[in-house]
Amino acid sequence: xxxxxxxxxxxxxxxxxxxxxxxxxxxxxxxxxxxxxxxxxxxxxxxxxxxxxxxxxxxxxxxxxxxxxxxxxxxxxxxxxxxxxxxxxxxxxxxxxxxxxxxxxxxxxxxxxxxxxxxxxxxxxxxxxxxxxxxxxxxxxxxxxxxxxxxxxxxxxxxxxxxxxxxxxxxxxxxxxxxxxxxxxxxxxxxxxxxxxxxxxxxxxxxxxxxxxxxxxxxxxxxxxxxxxxxxxxxxxxxxxxxxxxxxxxxxxxxxxxxxxxxxxxxxxxxxxxxxxxxxxxxxxxxxxxxxxxxxxxxxxxxxxxxxxxxxxxxxxxxxxxxxxxxxxxxxxxxxxxxxxxxxxxxxxxxxxxxxxxxxxxxxxxxxxxxxxxxxxxxxxxxxxxxxxxxxxxxxxxxxxxxxxxxxxxxxxxxxxxxxxxxxxxxxxxxxxxxxxxxxxxxxxxxxxxxxxxxxxxxxxxxxxxxxxxxxxxxxxxxxxxxxxxxxxxxxxxxxxxxxxxxxxxxxxxxxxxxxxxxxxxxxxxxxxxxxxxxxxxxxxxxxxxxxxxxxxxxxxxxxxxxxxxxxxxxxxxxxxxxxxxxxxxxxxxxxxxxxxxxxxxxxxxxxxxxxxxxxxxxxxxxxxxxxxxxxxxxxxxxxxxxxxxxxxxxxxxxxxxxxxxxxxxx
Numbered sequence: 001x002x003x004x005x006x007x008x009x010x011x012x013x014x015x016x017x018x019x020x021x022x023x024x025x026x027x028x029x030x031x032x033x034x035x036x037x038x039x040x041x042x043x044x045x046x047x048x049x050x051x052x053x054x055x056x057x058x059x060x061x062x063x064x065x066x067x068x069x070x071x072x073x074x075x076x077x078x079x080x081x082x083x084x085x086x087x088x089x090x091x092x093x094x095x096x097x098x099x100x101x102x103x104x105x106x107x108x109x110x111x112x113x114x115x116x117x118x119x120x121x122x123x124x125x126x127x128x129x130x131x132x133x134x135x136x137x138x139x140x141x142x143x144x145x146x147x148x149x150x151x152x153x154x155x156x157x158x159x160x161x162x163x164x165x166x167x168x169x170x171x172x173x174x175x176x177x178x179x180x181x182x183x184x185x186x187x188x189x190x191x192x193x194x195x196x197x198x199x200x201x202x203x204x205x206x207x208x209x210x211x212x213x214x215x216x217x218x219x220x221x222x223x224x225x226x227x228x229x230x231x232x233x234x235x236x237x238x239x240x241x242x243x244x245x246x247x248x249x250x251x252x253x254x255x256x257x258x259x260x261x262x263x264x265x266x267x268x269x270x271x272x273x274x275x276x277x278x279x280x281x282x283x284x285x286x287x288x289x290x291x292x293x294x295x296x297x298x299x300x301x302x303x304x305x306x307x308x309x310x311x312x313x314x315x316x317x318x319x320x321x322x323x324x325x326x327x328x329x330x331x332x333x334x335x336x337x338x339x340x341x342x343x344x345x346x347x348x349x350x351x352x353x354x355x356x357x358x359x360x361x362x363x364x365x366x367x368x369x370x371x372x373x374x375x376x377x378x379x380x381x382x383x384x385x386x387x388x389x390x391x392x393x394x395x396x397x398x399x400x401x402x403x404x405x406x407x408x409x410x411x412x413x414x415x416x417x418x419x420x421x422x423x424x425x426x427x428x429x430x431x432x433x434x435x436x437x438x439x440x441x442x443x444x445x446x447x448x449x450x451x452x453x454x455x456x457x458x459x460x461x462x463x464x465x466x467x468x469x470x471x472x473x474x475x476x477x478x479x480x481x482x483x484x485x486x487x488x489x490x491x492x493x494x495x496x497x498x499x500x501x502x503x504x505x506x507x508x509x510x511x512x513x514x515x516x517x518x519x520x521x522x523x524x525x526x527x528x529x530x531x532x533x534x535x536x537x538x539x540x541x542x543x544x545x546x547x548x549x550x551x552x553x554x555x556x557x558x559x560x561x562x563x564x565x566x567x568x569x570x571x572x573x574x575x576x577x578x579x580x581x582x583x584x585x586x587x588x589x590x591x592x593x594x595x596x597x598x599x600x601x602x603x604x605x606x607x608x609x610x611x612x613x614x615x616x617x618x619x620x621x622x623x624x625x626x627x628x629x630x631x632x633x634x635x636x637x638x639x640x641x642x643x644x645x646x647x648x649x650x651x652x653x654x655x656x657x658x659x660x661x662x663x664x665x666x667x
Contacts, residue, residue, distance in 0.1 A: 020046040020063075021141065022101070024056045024086045025076025029130050033074055033106055033137065040138025053081045053089045060093035072125060072141060074104045082114025087123060104141065106130055191311040195258050198232060198304035199284060205298040206290060212283045220260050221271040229287040231260040232308075236281030241274040255319065257312025259305075346609065350628060383486055405457050405465070406472045409449055413476025414483070416448035434459050440466065447473030507637075509659045510545040512580055512588045519554030520578065526562035527576065535579040540588055541658040545637055553630045553641075557592040557652050560627070564596035564650070571595050571648075583655055590654045599645040607643065 023034050030049070038047050048070065050056035060070070075086040087103045094101070102125035103118050118124050128137060187194075203209055211234065214220075220231055220238065238256030256275045260283075263272055286294070294301045419427075427450040431441045434455050444450060447470055449458065458466050513536045520534065543550075558578070565574035577593040599607065608631040634641040639656040 019044075020048060020070045021072045021074065022048045022050060022056060022059070022070035022090065023074045023076065024050045024052065024081075024090075025074075025078055025106075026051045027076070029106060029108060030074075030076040032130070033076060036135070036138040037074075037141055038138075040135075040142055045142065052078065053085055056086065057089045057093045060090050070101050072104055073101045074106055074141075076106050077108055077130075083112070084114050084117040087118050104128065106137075187307055187310060191258060191308075191315070194304065194307045194311050195232065195234060198301070198308045199234070201298060201300040201304045202232075202284070202286070202294055205294040205301055209284045209286075212285050214277050214281045214283065216277050216279055218281075219274065219276045220256075221273075221275045223271055223274045225271055229285055230262050230291055232284040232286070233258045233260060234282045234284065236283075237278040238275050238281065239278040241276065255315075257315055258308050259312050262309060350632065405454075405461070406468050409447065409454065409469045410472040410476040410479075412449065412451075412454075413447050413473040414479045416477075416480070431455065440470070443470045443474070447477060449473050507544045507546055509542040510547045510550060511540070512543055512545075512550065512590065512656065513540055515545075515547050515550040516554050516578065516580055516590060518551045519558055522551075522555055523558040523562060526559060527565070530562070530565050530574045530576050533575065533577045533579075535577070535581075537581045539582055540580055541582065541586060543588055543637070543656045544659045545656070549633045550637070553633055553654065554590070554592070556627065556630045557654075560652075561592060561594040561596070561650075565594055569597045571597075585657075587655055587657045590656070591651055593649065593651045595648055596650055598647040598650055599643070604643060604645060608641070 021037055023030055023037075025033075034047055034049055037045065041047070048059055050059050056073075070090065073087060073090050075083040083103055083105050087101070091100050100121070100123055102123050104125040105112055105115065105127045107127070108130040112127060115124065199209065212231075214236075223241075233256070238260055240256050255278075260275055261271065295305070424445060427445045428441055431444050431450050432438070435441050435444065435458065444455075444458065449455070449469065454469075458469060461469070516536065520532070558576075561576055564570065565576060573595075575595050577591070579593075580588060580590045583589045608627050631641050634654055634656070637656055639654060642653045642655075644651045644653070
């Protein structure tokens, strides 16, 4: 039987506004479905038939634009198509304004497959087994359509063309009982109405039930205790007390449902938790015997009890979901607050360390200022005394015999550059060939008197003259050492003065090489057995900086390297490479590289954090500064500090922009 046949069983002329049902399939099951629906509808519903998917596609395509598509599609048994294929074909052929139809599967098989997409889309209307009780299928389908139609009419106020198709009151339709126009009306009603229905049903079965009035704080059930009855809550609130949780007054978020104690009868295990009244409550009490009697006598009681229980279960599920969401939101907020607190603690720790550094630097600065003052005076006196002493020595020597030779020896020894061991050995061999005395040879070479002119003069001079020349050279060597010591002290004082500049001083064009040399001089005592390689380019540009802060960075990096190179894991031959060169973009790159054991990977990620230390829990920094503060100083100078470490090689790399990159001095 084909839908194109206007005389097909159950077919009616299409009428604008009339709902329709499409039955897809052939054979006795499809024919029986058509008869049932046609008889129940009594002409109020248009019934279409299609033998298969292709016929259904053509039929629905023909309806598009002239009337609404089918409300319900009935898929009957077929070896040629699955229920999913039936529904997909109908939806594809329907008009764009038509809502997707729902699918009712009628089958004589014990299992249905090929229905997953329909279920996933939420369009499964039901599964009916054939054969069914005569007269049941048609009203069931029409009642369901009535409920769905009522829901659609409520949601389609803004769609007049669809609303016009839904003006029929489902309760007025033939074959549709008004009491059944909405499926399970009690479940769709309020909890209060469901409780009222339950109490009415109980009183109908058991007679009037006295109300029990209880004050707040009354325990209705105790966890794990056997229950002797059930309470129906008519008015008030009941709280559920969970083990291990305490809340302030009126702050417990867990509430009991309309039935108190019913789950305790499951398996006779007793109450799941303790419940007590939270406010003044009005309840109906049922003993176990009364409940059994009411359920036995009245199906109305059983139905009402089930509805109230489902309402309570739904309330708990919704409350649990709300509680879960609230706790999840609180957990997220707590995590965010924790991160903010951690950031604040980091900032506080950094500020504390910086304040300690500033206080320490200020104290050291005050002491250094006094020290510089005290050192400058004796240093100036020492320099003056040295100059006068040497002048007097030269004047004294000039009055003796062979004055020219002795004076030349004194001056030459004072200005002679240091020589290597190989150069000294070569000089001793050459002098020994001229002077036969081994001790005289050693003293002449040590005094630097091994040039050809002096050797010729010494070889022809008297022993007294030779002794005078050697003594004068020794005095010159001592004067040279005195010069070096005075110069070293002066440089050290200058370096300390530079590193102790006030913290708030303005940034000025700074020679990076000079600050690096200051750092090397100040930390030299930490590297007595370390071979230091200094490689500094001659074309370094100046950078806008606080010279003292840059010096502190180099001191800290060098001090950290010294700790590694002189510690228990130090290499056999410790070496340190300190370099500075021009960056590709015109800035300055400073590197401090050691051949120590390296920094473990888990420490590398934290080494620039302000509170981090690997030294027995103590924060130790070069002159009060740690790597975290060094990182901040470099960052404040618009620079970058990086670490690359592996066993046998650790490199700290600092990149600073050239002075001309800054538009104005930083402060």
